[in-house]
C-alpha cells in the first residue's frame with residue numbers, strides 16, 4: 170500500500186474546516202438571513218435536489234452558481250459565506266409550510282448547501298424551495314419513505330455523458346414523478362470534450378477549458394456545472410428524491426481503490442480521488458455523513474422502504490482489489506470487489522432483513538457473462554458467490570446496475586454455471602442516459618449476453634428503467650428513445666416489460 174496522506178494534508182489541500190462544513194447543513198442561531206452584499210441574478214441556475222429519503226425526512230440540496238460555467242469553477246460566486254433560507258411545505262403553493270431553516274453556503278464547499286430535514290410524516294409528498302436575498306429557487310417535489318409500504322415505484326438511470334446527447338430520459342423520469350430515482354454511477358465523465366471528436370450534442374459549443382481531462386477540484390466543479398446545466402437533468406432532480414452511488418468516471422475511467430489505469434502513481438492518485446469525491450458530494454443531495462474525509466468517502470448505506478423492501482447501496486470502486494494478474498488470481502477465494510468490511514455489512518444487512526424484497530444498487534453488472542469482463546463482477550467470482558449466497562438467505566433480490574450502456578434483464582442464479590440452480594432474484598441493468606449517443610437496438614456484443622439462458626433482454630439504445638414493487642410482485646419497464654443527439658424531444662418507447670413474483674422469482678415477459 171502507498172503511504173496515505175493524513176487528514177490534515179487533505180484539509181490543507183482543499184481548504185475545508187469542520188465548522189464550515191456544518192454550515193452547509195445549518196447556521197448559527199445568530200446568523201443573519203440577508204446576504205452581506207447582493208448575489209448576482211440566476212443564483213439557482215444549477216437547480217434544486219433532494220435525496221437520501223427516510224420515513225421522517227430527506228436531504229435538500231442546492232448550489233449557488235449564477236455563472237455555472239465560470240472557468241474558475243466557482244460558479245460566479247463571490248468568495249464569501251452566503252445565508253440560504255429553505256422551506257418545506259405540504260403543498261406546491263407553500264400555503265402549509267411545515268419547516269423553515271437557514272444554511273450557510275461557503276466557498277469551501279462551492280456554495281453548496283445540504284440541509285437535513287427530519288420529523289416529517291412517512292410516505293407523503295412534500296415541496297421545497299430555497300431563497301437567497303430576494304431570489305427564489307425553482308420548487309422541488311420529494312417524498313418520504315413509507316412506514317409500511319404497499320407499493321414503491323422508482324426509476325434507475327446511469328451514465329450521462331452530456332457531450333454525447335440530450336437527456337429525454339430525464340425529461341420522462343420527471344414526468345412520471347416516481348417515489349425515488351436510483352442513479353447508479355457515471356454522473357459525470359472526466360474526459361476532455363472536443364468538437365469533431367466526442368461532442369455529439371448538436372447545437373452546442375464548449376470553451377477550451379473543457380477540452381482537457383479534468384484533474385483539479387476546480388475542474389471537477391466546473392464539469393458538474395456543465396452537466397448540471399441540462400434542464401431535463403434538473404427536472405428529474407426536482408421531481409423525486411435520489412439515491413446515488415458512484416462508479417469510475419466520477420474520478421477516472423476504470424480506476425480501482427488507489428490504482429489508476431493510466432499510470433498515475435497511487436500516492437498522487439489518492440489526491441485526485443480526494444478532490445473528485447469532494448466535488449461529487451458538493452454537487453449532489455448527500456447527507457453530511459457522506460462528506461469525504463480526504464480520499465475516503467463512505468457512500469455504502471442502507472434504507473428500509475417500510476416493511477416492503479430493504480435498500481442496500483454499494484460502493485464497488487473504492488475498496489476493490491486490482492484487476493487479476495492471471496486466472497488463478499481471478500478465481501482466488503480472497504478476491505473482493507467490495508472490501509471485507511463492506512462485504513460483512515452487506516451480508517448482515519441481507520440476512521437480517523425481514524422484507525419480501527432486497528434492492529441492491531451498485532455500479533457494475535453482477536450477472537456472469539464472460540470471464541474476460543474482469544472490471545465487473547466477472548473479475549471477482551468469489552465475492553459474487555458470497556453475495557448470491559447471502560441473497561439466497563433473504564427476501565427476493567433485485568440487483569440494480571448500469572455501466573454498460575445497454576438495457577439487460579437477467580435472472581440471478583445461485584450458481585450461474587448450473588442452469589438448474591435456484592433463482593434468488595433478478596438483475597435490472599439500465600442503459601445509459603446519454604453515453605454512446607443515439608444507439609441501436611442490437612449490436613455485435615448481444616451474443617455474449619444472450620448466449621445465457623438467464624439473460625432475457627439486451628438493447629443498446631439510450632433510456633432508463635421504471636420499476637414498481639408491491640408485496641407480491643415487481644413490474645419492470647425498459648424505456649428507450651429513438652435518438653438523443655439532435656435534441657431532447659424524442660418520445661419514449663417501452664421495449665420490454667417483465668413481471669417478477671416475490672415468491673419463486675423469475676422474469677416473465679409481459
Ligand SMILES: [Fe+2]
Pocket residue numbers: 328355418572573574604
Ligand atoms: Fe458509463
